Amino acid sequence: GFDIHAHGDMTVTSSTLSGASIHCEALCQFDSSELVGSAPVDAATTASVSVIDSLITGSRTDEDIVLHDEATIVYTNSQGTGGTTDAWIRLLSERTLTTNIPSGSLDIYDMGWGAADWNDLTDENGNIVLVDQGATNEHKRIVAWMDGDGVEHQEDASITLSISSSWGVFSSTIDAPTTSAGSIEVALPFIDVTAVAPETDVAVANKSVSGMITVENTGAADATSISIWCYEGDDIADTTQMVVSLAAGESKDVPFTWYAYNAGDAALTCKPLLPNALENIADLVVEADGATSPMVAWEYAEEVEEAPLLIWLVAVLGFVALALYAASLRNKEEKEYATYADSDEDGDDAEDEEAEDSEETDEASTSSIYDLQTEGEAED
Incomplete structure (x- = not known):
């Protein structure tokens, strides 16, 4: 056999090629010709192969013509080796x-x-x-072919x-x-906290402040269960849990409550919590900086300092009320005792008067008897 390496155009017309090994870089045209034992024809990605009214037989492999990558072919009214040998295949380099x-x-x-x-x-x-x-994965790189029966796939x-x-x-x-x-490319969400708005700029320490955060999804995909975390500087702030779902292009206001325990000025920075699975594409799915609220001045309430005095005042008032109540009970008992004592004295006086009256009656009675006896005696 012999090699034909056509760097330019090659045309074979009304001829027979036997035992050739043909490599095409540009146009290779076979018109009314026969290739015997000269297949497969190897066509580089830059080649264009034309087989018209021709016959190809006796391929040395499972295909008569191999088109690499973007090589083109015109196959008209021609016959190949047939059977399990494809008339041509398109084979990608990778x-x-x-x-x-x-x-x-x-x-x-x-x-x-x-x-x-x-x-x-x-x-x-x-x-x-x-x-x-690799030679062993060639079948995965074949993207189109014409089988031995002339059917294109x-x-x-x-x-x-x-x-x-x-x-x-x-x-x-x-x-x-x-x-x-x-x-x-996969369509992804893009989540951004655009505003953090507490309802006041002055707050009481050890209490809370409510407000709203604005979250938007400017990406091309919906996202669910997005957790929003808030920070005071580098520390995680004590806020209510915030979870939101956003369709592509949607924006929502989400309420929050913020607790602080020390006096001083503080700002709240809120941002989406990025799932671990998306860390490698963070810049594609989230605005990592989030948004920061205006400064809030946290102050201790005056009632907190006066609380011990109030406690002592309530205790004293309670003690006084208890003392008054006890005194009231004691006075009531003494009054009842005095009343009972007066009643006994009145009873004794009445008994003494009755006794005196009885004595006077007896004396009167005695006087009358003696008087009668004296009168009798006088008469005698």
Whole structure:
């Protein structure tokens, strides 16, 4: 055999080539010709192959013509080796993918001539070589072919890229690129706290202040269960829990209550809590700086300092009231005793008067008897 390496255009018309090894860099045209034992014809990505009214037999591999990457072909009214040998195939040099998701999950379905399925992960930059140039994975790099019966085929492959987080699962599915390099992007939310507004700029320490924060999602995907954390300087502030869900393009006001325990000026900075799964794409999904409120002056209330005096005052008043009540009870008992004593004295006086009256009656009676006796005696 011999090699034909055509760096320019080559035309074979009404001729027979036997035992040749043909490499095309530009136009290779076979018109009303026969290739015997001269296949496969190897066409570089820059080549254009035209087979018209021709016959190709005796390929040394499973295909008569190999089109690399973006090489083109016109195959008209011609016959190949046939059987299990394809008339032509399009073979990609490799299959690479760039994405916007580092460490993203990939699900590949029905890829290549053998309709292969597998799972993979993007690298730390969001890129991946799905299929390299290895000889054993050639079937995964064949994206189109004409079989031995002259029927043309195209792979029906798909790729799904996804990332899961507490904000939801974000994913995108595309038809697998039929070029050596492709790309896929997942639509993501972008969460930003745009305002923190306490209802007052003067507050009482050891109490609370209410207010509103404004949160918006300017991204292209919905996000759920977004936790908002607030800080006083570098320290986590004591606020009520704030969780919000936002559709793409939505903005919401979320109420909060802020507690402070020391006097002084303080500002509240609130920002979305970024899920760990999204840390590698933080700049794509969140405004990390959040928003800061106007300064609030926290002051101790005066009642707090007077509280001990109030406690002592209440205790004294209680003691006085108790003493008065006890004195009242004692006076009542003494009054009842005096009344009872007076009643006994009145009874004794009455008995003495009755006794005197009785004595006087007896004396009167005695006097009368003696008087009668004296009168009798006088008469005698």
